[in-house]
Amino acid sequence: MTDLLGDLTRTHHCCQLRDTDIDKEVVLMGWVQHRRDHGGVIFIDLRDKEGITQIVFNPEHSKTVHEKAQEIRNEYVLGVKGKVIARPGDMLNPNMKTGAVEVMIDELYIFSKAKTPAFQIEDRVETSEVLRLQYRYLDLRRPQLKNNILARHKATMAIRNYLNNKGFVDIETPFLTKSTPEGARDYLVPSRVNQGEFYALPQSPQLFKQLLMISGFDKYYQIVKCFRDEDLRADRQPEFTQIDMELSFVDEQQIMDVAEGMIVAVFKKVLNIDLVTPFPRITYDEAMSRFGLDRPDLRFGLELCEVSDIVKDAGFKVFANVVKNGGLVKAVNAKGCATFTRKQIDELTDFTAVYKAKGLAWIKIKEDSWQSPIAKFFTDEEKEALRKRLDLEPGDIVFFVADQPKITNEALGQLRNELARRLELISEDTYKFTWVTRFPLLDYDETENRYQALHHPFTAPLEEDIKKLDSDPLSIKSRAYDLVLNGIEIGGGSIRIHDTELQAKVLNCLGIDETEANEKFGFLLKALSSGAPPHGGIAFGLDRLMMLLCREDSIRNVIAFPKTQKATCLLTDAPSKASTAQLRELAIKVTKIDE
């Protein structure tokens, strides 16, 4: 077969040669990382996926090859044949795996030339993210990004092996599917064959995996793209990858066991870390009480403490009134931080204001007095009670937020995280997991004036709470659970409703009447009435998990071809205009006025 490579077969990767290979004839292929001319000799660092080897073009060894090598520039792609030789003693590089040897080249093929790259292919090079995304193929040559992508492969392979061994079946669910009301906005796909109608890209395979349980597949998993047309944040992408699973005839315990085992396998494979299981678990109520957030970061203390009962009659009317109106007064004691300056305190006040706290009260505990704008409002008894409850000691500073429960918890919970960052309480290589369980089934949407599902409408309520569906829906706890790592939710799931009547009742409670229910997911209700096993599952965000494993700040750094926060691809320039002919076939028209 005709072929440029016909005569040349790669014998080694660029990470492999050692002094034990000296005198071997080898063929290497790769990119020019760096070229140096020294005393008429050309030295090139040749790079491939695995590493770097120094190759040498010496005119005394081969004049023709050396001449040809003159034209080589950075990022050229070469194939070379030569003999492994020892480096001279003063050229040994102990920082390089292949630093004991070099290859004296006899044959050179320049497979491809390269223009000067838009930025240097090195981790330490600083360049704008815009440029990096435009030239993503160059950026992916940098070791950091390359290693993230390789780690992602390792992780998914570890997940697949683990789940396969546990009897899970990988089953593909459809991408062109039906718009379902799962909270976020759907991406729509106009149908040509059925003009005027639209598919929706899945936000998750939720309903299909439940159908698979009803079919009897027992244990399902899939590593699958999902889509949400939401405004994007640093850790959101319009398309994201979910590790999705569902099991029949199980309860929460069995699902958590299998999920923990999977996480253990991933950490072992990617980081060679042995995690200890079972992971701790706390209820949603406890998480809110102690940490103010449903995704507590357990790498440090600084727990929140409610003091509503102590301050409910205090002379400080702000606190007293909040308690009177059903609010919460909570505090966090930053031990030993009484040295915070006014400026620091102002910054923290601004910080909590982002979370809608109307103010941040504080008290510095001195040896013999409390220094604070509000200290004077408390009686000695109240002070003593606060001292005991909050373990106040000289040198501490304690912060208070008083507001409606949601705001108090969110603001003080975020303040707790911010304090930990500022006080450097977080050790970077610690991985603290916790399960959060028993979430509320519903919350109340003030703008739409109706209940909505906190997880999704298919989540089972706690057995003993079902009776409260009519009387007190907001007090119902669900059988949902999240897995939280270092304060970030990496997965969540629930035991599902497997009873048609209960499902109809919950939908009804969400303001979805029978007609709407049948239209939107009549097929699920029908399926539930065809013999549904008790079942439940969980889904993990692979992008976020990889971000944490790779210690990156953005999920864009663990995705080969990510989109910007404006949902565009700077590399391919997607999205882009469609042709009139395309739109005509789809029977749609763009209604945008401009251009």
Next chain:
Amino acid sequence: MTDLLGDLTRTHHCCQLRDTDIDKEVVLMGWVQHRRDHGGVIFIDLRDKEGITQIVFNPEHSKTVHEKAQEIRNEYVLGVKGKVIARPGDMLNPNMKTGAVEVMIDELYIFSKAKTPAFQIEDRVETSEVLRLQYRYLDLRRPQLKNNILARHKATMAIRNYLNNKGFVDIETPFLTKSTPEGARDYLVPSRVNQGEFYALPQSPQLFKQLLMISGFDKYYQIVKCFRDEDLRADRQPEFTQIDMELSFVDEQQIMDVAEGMIVAVFKKVLNIDLVTPFPRITYDEAMSRFGLDRPDLRFGLELCEVSDIVKDAGFKVFANVVKNGGLVKAVNAKGCATFTRKQIDELTDFTAVYKAKGLAWIKIKEDSWQSPIAKFFTDEEKEALRKRLDLEPGDIVFFVADQPKITNEALGQLRNELARRLELISEDTYKFTWVTRFPLLDYDETENRYQALHHPFTAPLEEDIKKLDSDPLSIKSRAYDLVLNGIEIGGGSIRIHDTELQAKVLNCLGIDETEANEKFGFLLKALSSGAPPHGGIAFGLDRLMMLLCREDSIRNVIAFPKTQKATCLLTDAPSKASTAQLRELAIKVTKIDE
């Protein structure tokens, strides 16, 4: 944790119990396959994913449990606890793995009731495909479909393990991407953030996998959904799954080797068949000459034979004129089939007419004469030449098609397959692979009056043919290859162009000028000029491969949730209308007039 299953943990699947388990206390969970009442005792076949076990409710053993069991109907979901006992001698069922035992039930949980299913959960039950698709979750309970889905999981796991061991990296490519001209029609996704613009769902990750090679990933694979908005045939779906791979620094040989190894691994894992490699390979020209099709079925002979040279001056003007006008006269000898009736021959004539053949000439070879409407037109010399060339013996019937080369080959190639079916020459459990290589690079689109790429515009021409790009493009062979199994193409790929200039030249030959090229895939051209390794790859259609492995006629039977030929999902009723609010946000309007 509150839980229905709290007291009950499954100890066995319904395929596991044997006489060695007698006296054990077990917990089983599953669906009621069948219920029989016999002498006041209730016998139930309990089914789960793995198999069936007979469970027994005997009033003499437990009156309460027996009473509760009265209400059990087919497809109810049960959890049961009981003791394994031996079946009475006359009840032994050697056809069932668990046929030596039954379980006497002490505890019964009815997890879920079931309405009478729309059809029986048995393979032998005949029902319309429409009903089966509407109740897909019931259909997936049938052993045949269930086993197909399980085989698919086994196959993909075998593929992943094989490729992982070979150093391939699984890398996800985007789904919301840019419309690219790869032949078929794109599915479009309107963008909300960038109103008036559209993403396209990928027809294949072709350009991204080439970019990954340019990034240096060396070996990429992905099992990935792709999308084509084409009118559907029996073996086409709007979304389909591709086993996609790409390698750097390789030639055709290395790609074929790795692909063969993968296919071997799949056949071993799924069917426990040891395939022999290397698979035979023939060039496109040879395939067309001998079999008339570029996807030859090698399970039988019946090869085509060109006779243009023999009949070019024949008295039979139809043949002579075809040859004069650059056409082809080819024949196939159906050995021993001179017994074909007039009706059978008429059917075959109609069959070839579908492939645009204007007629089907035939000659029956008798002991002492040729019986045929056209025999009289041949001289003795011509007859003798035909006899020799076609190995004509008494008892044979030979069919001729004379037409333009495309039609002659297609019609006679299809006739060859049809004859094999009618003559039952095909043994069902034979798997005959062949590589077809050296496809033409281009063909000529008569309607659009321009050349088009036979494979895709990134396929490399044979090195020695590049010089013909200007002078004789249609004679250029490409470095493309298909893998054909039993007459069906299951995979195809090529060595790609890795040189910017050659790529621009080929695009130009396809009538894509520089402006258009830059707009449509400027990013690829730019990437090629940043240092591109020689690379190539292949993609397999997983659905089609599984169809062949599972001996199904339709890919719908190897897909969990397939669509109809009208691209609808009968289960979820997708596609469906979008709300006005959704369309307003996307700035699009449906232009369809009716309803």
